[in-house]
Amino acid sequence: MSATFVPGNLNELLMCFDFARSLPETNALQNGMRKKSGKFIMDAERDGQSEDVCTYVKADLGMMLGGEVGPTGDPLPTPDILLLSYTGCFTFMKWFELIRHKYGCETVMLHVPYQGEGKVAPNMRDYVVKQLKETVIPTLERVSGVKFDIDRLRQYMRESAKAEEDLVAVLQSAKNRPSPIDGYFGAVYYIGPIFTAFRGMPEATQYYHVLRGEIEERVRAGKGPITPDGEMTDEKYRLVVEGPPNWTSFRDFWKMFYDEGAVVVASTYAKVGGVYDFGFRHDPDHPIESLAEYCLGCYTNLNLPSRIDMICRYIDEYQADGLLINSIKSCNSFSAGQLLVLREVEKRTGKPAAFIETDLVDPRYFSAANVKNRLESYFQMIKAKRVATAAAH
């Protein structure tokens, strides 16, 4: 079994060595949704982790302390290898160092340079390719005892590319009015397989094929998104959201949107495991290079100006009413700089933006009343802005 992170997830490569794949962030969020993370976090804090650090890490460490019983109640095997894809988040490095320190798991580092200048320079790509060839693949071969077969990798990548094509079509369906999907809360279910252990599997490709068919049908029928309380019929607000969702109160959080007729048409979170909507696809003809490109292009690996460009583009292309930032207390990678993102996006688009603060999996930092208040006044603001714009024309 292997463990690796969602951004920079090299699922196709891990499958080449017959590894089962576990993603600690996904375990943490599953535990969050099942209301188990609060205890894990406190256990980890009792074990010496600071209250200040990323709660994903603590939820994971707490789960391991509790005997490594996974979110579903079934035991999780200890990983044979930790593939430290150091992509867009510094905490990843410490996270796997902590697990290695405590449980002695072997770790292999894949250092993905940051797009500090807003682009992938050739030396960055070469560096990642070289690490894959000279460090990562040989280590995976040794630990698994399986020899690397590049044609097997190509085959998985063919599957990935097909699924990616369909995923993009699904996410971009939100450009329609009404949007047939929710591109944040709903998108969590759409990105689930492809951002985790299933990208490259024929089953995943099929899932996306079916999903796309269903969504296209909804577009033809002029239907809105499905929510936990059924179909949303009256689309009043179209939003772009930046930042990961809160998991401990995921349903309540979502309800605050659809109750008001707000649909998220695009989100940056739906790109954490790969930015596909600007054209990138896994390329079976250049498999290793394309793995490198994939890692380098993950959302959290983009610099702040690129993130702002992307959000402004979404607001324009998806005809959104504005931007909502869900700032996560845990997550410096996303959060540090978001207030500037907010200002810049407002300045460039002229659309109102709002800021709320929650956490990923620490229930202590989700204040439903505060969030609801903020959202309500934000919707009021959008309404007022609409009236003002209409009057001006």
Add this chain to the structure above:
Amino acid sequence: MANVPPVIAIVERCQALFDDLDFNAVKQWKAAAPGRKAIGYMPVYVPRELVHAAGMLPVGILGGGDQLEVIQGDAYYQSYICRIPRSTIELGLTGRLDCLDGMLFPSICDVIRNLSGMWQILFPNKFVRYIDVPQNYEDAVGGKFYVSELEILRDELAKLRGAPITDAEIDASIRVYNDNRAAIRDLYAYRAVKPWQAPTAEVYLVLRAGMVLPPEEHTQLVREYIAAADALPRPKRDNARVVLTGGFCEQPPLALIKSIEMSGCYIVDDDFMLVTRWLLDDVPAHGQPLEELSKAFLHRSASTAAKYDAKREDKGQFLLHQVKTRGAEGVVFAAPSFCDPALLERPMLQDVLAKHTVPYTAFKYAENTGQMAPIREQAGTFADSIKLWSAA
């Protein structure tokens, strides 16, 4: 004036440099010759040799400390993010960093990383570069990448000055910094032997002076300080000898360092301003400067939370080495609040220390922490327990 002992005069000069949030020393250096440029850099490490080789002054930017009133900077950061980026933005927005022609943001954590992009937006006319350092330590892999990054930096600095930077120039700068590192190694060795003669509050200020002075002048200053400190006998106290760790980025207020010392601890090693001691020995300076800088980084550099430990056994070895070689009796973990690198690293380091029966204590601070009493009390209790422990 005539009666002020030289060591005090030196420390006063360093204190004045430290207090000057307008960076007048930098302005004066620039004004002394036409066309001079200064480049700021943040913790932990940048290859200052390249900036120096371009004829520019590298300037260490370590936040605003406890004297700067942060007004605008707070509007850019949520409450759960450390202080150093907001006070640095405050310095920038209030024009205090106008004397800098550019800023380098090293790869230390996601906060500084994102700050590099913020700087690009807030100061569009300035040279800004994110400095990535390898987390793979093989010469042919991480080394190759690092050399190519150094090439890019060298080219950009050359563009800024309007002329290429030669290998010979970089070699000359490497020699200058080798001297500086040697002087600082001597300073640290001296303090470890006679911590009552060179209190850390002073050593810290001497090191801080190196953030704004040209390295040649700073080397001289460090040497003078060692001589002057040795010339003035000071009372030796029965203090516990400790290593202070965790302060590699956001700085504790000077009063906090003093408090720890007053509470009965001699700080015999630390991780302040690691840029001055990052490369552990002399970098060879004969013809292949970028490769040598890279090798020194990969194989002979200090350890901090911002750097990946390739093997589990490596974790904590740098700190243990500090403890052993300096004859320390304990470790004080002092980390900035909300500092993911320092705080995530801490439990691992503590575990290593526990296995080697090295006592430790831990607390958090912010650069503007005002209340010293709790820290004094905690450090005092720690010092007492060490003494009891060693007496037993």
